[in-house]
Each structure stands twice: as C-alpha cells, then as structure tokens.
Amino acid sequence: MNEHQLRCFVTAAGYLNFTRAGQDLFMTQAAVTYQVNELEKTLGTLLFSRQKGKLALTDAGAVFLERAQELLFQMDAAKTAAHQAACNEEGSLSLATFGDVVLPLLPRVLSRFRERMPLVHVSLRQSLAHEIVSGIYQGDIDVGFVTGYGGYVESHDWLRSIPVMMDDHVAVMTSDHPLASCSKVSFGDLAGFPQVLLSEKDLLEREPSQEYVNERRVLLQDPQSVEVMVRAGYGLCVCVSHAPIAHRDDLVTVPIEGSPMPIWACCKKAPATPALEAFLDVLDEELSAAE
Known part of the structure; x- marks a missing residue:
C-alpha cells in the first residue's frame, strides 16, 4: 500500500467513476483501475462493488475511505512541515x-x-x-x-x-x-x-x-x-x-x-x-x- 494507491482510491471514491478520477489525477482510466485493484489485493478485500458498470463503495470501502483520507491529510501535513523546515519558513x-x-x-x-x-x-x-x-x-x-x-x-x-x-x-x-x-x-x-x-x-x-x-x-x-x-x-x-x-x-x-x-x-x-x-x-x- 502506498500514497499513490491511496490517492487513486480516494479520488475514485469521490466520483464513483474511474474515468473521472483519472482525469483529475492525469492518469488513464486503466491506470487508476490497476492501482485500486493492487490496493484491494494488499488489503485482501474489495473496496468497490462493480455491478452493471456502476461503481459503489462496499462497507469495507466506506470504512477504509475515512482512514485513507486521514492518512493522506497527515502525509500532506508532514510534507508541508518538511518543506517549511527546509525553506526556513517556520519558527x-x-x-x-x-x-x-x-x-x-x-x-x-x-x-x-x-x-x-x-x-x-x-x-x-x-x-x-x-x-x-x-x-x-x-x-x-x-x-x-x-x-x-x-x-x-x-x-x-x-x-x-x-x-x-x-x-x-x-x-x-x-x-x-x-x-x-x-x-x-x-x-x-x-x-x-x-x-x-x-x-x-x-x-x-x-x-x-x-x-x-x-x-x-x-x-x-x-x-x-x-x-x-x-x-x-x-x-x-x-x-x-x-x-x-x-x-x-x-x-x-x-x-x-x-x-x-x-x-x-x-x-x-x-x-x-x-x-x-x-x-x-x-x-x-x-x-x-x-x-
């Protein structure tokens, strides 16, 4: 599980559409689908149900979405803090x-x-x-x-x-x-x-x-x-x-x-x-x- 996979999942969950998520992430629909599939393999559970071309979060996906958003927030905050320290912008x-x-x-x-x-x-x-x-x-x-x-x-x-x-x-x-x-x-x-x-x-x-x-x-x-x-x-x-x-x-x-x-x-x-x-x-x- 990595940051890239998390961002693909969270973005796809927001749109419930892999194509729209790919547009936001400047990726192809196939690339987003692949990253989400790899994440599901790592977790050992499905995050989305895919029925008749419609995407929906599973119960596990809904729970994981909240945690994934928290993780990405913390990662962004850590990056910002590191950048500010490197640029001597805080203090x-x-x-x-x-x-x-x-x-x-x-x-x-x-x-x-x-x-x-x-x-x-x-x-x-x-x-x-x-x-x-x-x-x-x-x-x-x-x-x-x-x-x-x-x-x-x-x-x-x-x-x-x-x-x-x-x-x-x-x-x-x-x-x-x-x-x-x-x-x-x-x-x-x-x-x-x-x-x-x-x-x-x-x-x-x-x-x-x-x-x-x-x-x-x-x-x-x-x-x-x-x-x-x-x-x-x-x-x-x-x-x-x-x-x-x-x-x-x-x-x-x-x-x-x-x-x-x-x-x-x-x-x-x-x-x-x-x-x-x-x-x-x-x-x-x-x-x-x-x-």
Whole structure:
C-alpha cells in the first residue's frame, strides 16, 4: 500500500467513476483501475462493488475511505512541515523595543519580513534597555532596539550591535512650562525642573549629560505612563526626537543642544536562526533604502 494507491482510491471514491478520477489525477482510466485493484489485493478485500458498470463503495470501502483520507491529510501535513523546515519558513522571532524608539521604522520592517517569511510567529513588547539586554542574554529576546546610553550597548562584547539611526534629544513639556517658549535648551537648563523619565536603573548615570537628572523626578516603566504624567504637569520628559510624545499638538517640544543619541538593533553574536537572519536582512535593506 502506498500514497499513490491511496490517492487513486480516494479520488475514485469521490466520483464513483474511474474515468473521472483519472482525469483529475492525469492518469488513464486503466491506470487508476490497476492501482485500486493492487490496493484491494494488499488489503485482501474489495473496496468497490462493480455491478452493471456502476461503481459503489462496499462497507469495507466506506470504512477504509475515512482512514485513507486521514492518512493522506497527515502525509500532506508532514510534507508541508518538511518543506517549511527546509525553506526556513517556520519558527519564531521575539522583538523588544525601548519605549517608542523605532516606532516609525518597525512597521515597515515587519511588513516586509511578513511577506518574506509569513509563517514565522512574531512577538513584540516594550521594555527598558537593561531588561532588553538581559532578555537577549537569557535567550528570551531575539532582537532588541535600544538607545545608546553612555556606551551601555557597546560595553557588552557578546552583543551584535547594528546602528539603526542617530537621533537627538528633546524636552517635552506642557505649554505653561517656564521653558516652553525657548527655541532650544541645554541639559543644564533642565536641571532645576521636575522630570518624568523612563526608569533606566543605573543607565541615566552613565550619560555624560546626566547633570539634568535630579531628585525631583518620577521614574516610570513605559512611555504611555510618561505621557500621562507630563500632561498632568508632574514634570518635563527627555526623549529622542522621533518618539511619538514629541509630536503631540498639545505639548511643547524643545530641542536640546548637543545631544546626539544612537539607536541600536541588538542581538547575540551567536549563530542566528533563519528567522533572525532574515529579519536582520530586511532591516538592513530598509536602512539602506532610507539613506
């Protein structure tokens, strides 16, 4: 008993006609009949009754049809799985971003990645930079997008770091803030005012510009909470210029002088999975197109 015989039988059972089955299978009627006869010999029972030129399933044939269909389904599924594995089309990809640092870029990259590897399961979450680096090290995160606080990324020699963009810092505040009318500010100008910041553990202290950070600060875990507290007047926010909060019509965004901030895509230097390698290829293509 083989797959070819099973397909001939199932197709013939669907039509109750060997000629129609042969047309579907691109075989002659005689070839289909032969394959079914061989299958019946193997099973030791008739699957069809043939009376006066009419084909009908026997009781054994009806029972066997259900099992044969299940077998062919499982065989097709096994073939598909093997093909997907050979083509590296399955797998998973875990992404994490520090706040909204790559919000304008990531949808475009993921859209192209989905077209290229549609069967890969992709997960996405927001985390703090030190949590992302820890997650990559533990294997829970494949790619993390983080800002380059004080050389934090470069300090991990096991990280593969890809420059995504160079951004600048801005201060975001309500329209009644004392600095809202300024065309630009320095980090020193911010030192006397309350701040609402993403909690970055010890990373803020790594920045040469950390002079603006004072005890009058609120440290939060996600950018949505930061925006709520800024709107409520609890302090100003320091972020990169393309973060969504910096483009709200009802908030004021003031550039901070001399405040470049690199954005990195990070992953382990260890050999990449096919899904990860494909994602990095798409990311590189998108970055090259943007230059």
